[in-house]
Amino acid sequence: MKSIYFDCASTVAMRPEAISAYCDTAGQFFANPSSSHLLGSRAKAVLEGARESVATILGADPSQIIFNSGATESANTFVASAPIDTAVIVSPIEHHCVLDPAMRSNSLLMNVNRDGKVDLAHLKEIFKERRNGIGMVFLMAVNNETGVIQPIDYVATLMKKYSPSAKLIVDAVQAANWLELKGLLHLVDGAFLAAHKFGGPKGFGILLKRGDGWVAPLIVGGGQEFDLRSGTQDPAAALAAKRALEMAQSEIKEHNEKATVMRKAIVSQLDEVKDDVIFCADGPETVPGILSMIVPGANSEELLFLLDEAGLCASAGSACASGALEPSHVLVSMGYTKAQARSSLRLSFTGDEGEETAIAAGRIVVDVIKRLVRA
Numbered sequence: 001m002k003s004i005y006f007d008c009a010s011t012v013a014m015r016p017e018a019i020s021a022y023c024d025t026a027g028q029f030f031a032n033p034s035s036s037h038l039l040g041s042r043a044k045a046v047l048e049g050a051r052e053s054v055a056t057i058l059g060a061d062p063s064q065i066i067f068n069s070g071a072t073e074s075a076n077t078f079v080a081s082a083p084i085d086t087a088v089i090v091s092p093i094e095h096h097c098v099l100d101p102a103m104r105s106n107s108l109l110m111n112v113n114r115d116g117k118v119d120l121a122h123l124k125e126i127f128k129e130r131r132n133g134i135g136m137v138f139l140m141a142v143n144n145e146t147g148v149i150q151p152i153d154y155v156a157t158l159m160k161k162y163s164p165s166a167k168l169i170v171d172a173v174q175a176a177n178w179l180e181l182k183g184l185l186h187l188v189d190g191a192f193l194a195a196h197k198f199g200g201p202k203g204f205g206i207l208l209k210r211g212d213g214w215v216a217p218l219i220v221g222g223g224q225e226f227d228l229r230s231g232t233q234d235p236a237a238a239l240a241a242k243r244a245l246e247m248a249q250s251e252i253k254e255h256n257e258k259a260t261v262m263r264k265a266i267v268s269q270l271d272e273v274k275d276d277v278i279f280c281a282d283g284p285e286t287v288p289g290i291l292s293m294i295v296p297g298a299n300s301e302e303l304l305f306l307l308d309e310a311g312l313c314a315s316a317g318s319a320c321a322s323g324a325l326e327p328s329h330v331l332v333s334m335g336y337t338k339a340q341a342r343s344s345l346r347l348s349f350t351g352d353e354g355e356e357t358a359i360a361a362g363r364i365v366v367d368v369i370k371r372l373v374r375a
């Protein structure tokens with residue numbers, strides 16, 4: 001039996017073009033890009049070429065792009081850079097790579113509405129009250145569990161008015177396949193991406209920072225990456241990530257269209273069990289490839305086990321390294337009960353899987369729900 005892979009928000013397969021870029025470069029340009037000899041300078045040229053292209057895609061200068069090990073490292077770097085005497089404002093629906101380090105500092109949580117969007121009235125209150133006592137604001141562009149798109153430009157405008165010295169940091173990890181990044185990030189001070197979410201290699205991150213002197217290195221040593229991230233750089237991974245990002249961004253329109261068709265197909269299959277399903281975030285400002293639901297009366301672990309057994313790879317909440325499931329902090333922040341959050345299910349796809357696959361996946365979900373809830 002061939003499995004249907006609907007866990008694309010966790011990771012996607014590397015694009016063949018990115019694999020080729022990696023293999024060609026890793027063999028040919030193996031030298032250390034910091035070495036001053038000819039082969040070192042050739043490796044450096046590949047690395048810097050990739051940086052230039054990534055900068056162009058993100059609407060930034062190459063000196064504003066730092067390559068590192070992934071989104072988790074970027075988030076930790078930004079949080080650790082917040083001045084000690086300032087507050088860090090965080091949305092409670094952020095990924096744990098932002099929430100966990102932020103909770104250790106002087107942080108404040110903004111409220112989230114039932115629709116999965118940040119409560120702008122509450123945020124405005126925080127800005128008015130704290131004004132220049134705010135160091136950083138973290139708001140993700142697209143939530144990884146619900147797919148809800150957050151109002152980045154509006155928050156940036158509010159900050160300019162009330163807390164102009166604060167830095168706006170955007171987790172753009174789930175946005176790369178769905179939104180044009182240049183426009184999305186034009187007002188932010190910092191942002192980050194993980195290459196494995198858009199068909200690049202795992203363990204490769206892109207950090208964008210505008211302005212000098214406010215980001216402190218988390219990892220020090222040889223002074224690579226403009227002294228902001230030490231460690232020998234990998235030109236092959238940089239080129240593969242750049243190739244994948246170029247492709248993901250050029251396919252946005254097509255993927256949004258195809259995933260919308262797929263989403264409709266799944267939802268229409270689920271109509272058969274509509275009394276047993278709550279769709280968590282189904283507004284227009286949600287990316288089509290993340291479909292989040294609650295199946296009251298079922299437990300996420302059981303759901304995932306039976307779906308997997310029937311040939312559908314899906315997910316729920318945030319799987320930690322052990323694979324154990326926590327009740328989704330995102331759904332709880334949106335006002336769902338812990339019991340409901342323990343009954344969550346996320347189907348995530350790229351659009352390339354096609355409508356037939358979506359229908360087949362929808363049938364599997366319907367059958368499993370009938371077995372679990374109606375048995």
Ligand SMILES: Cc1ncc(COP(=O)(O)O)c(C=O)c1O
Nearest residue numbers: 070071072095097144173174194
């Ligand atoms: C929105 C979001 N931010 C950050 C991360 C962390 O990415 P990584 O584990 O690649 O560092 C993820 C991964 O699931 C994510 O979905």
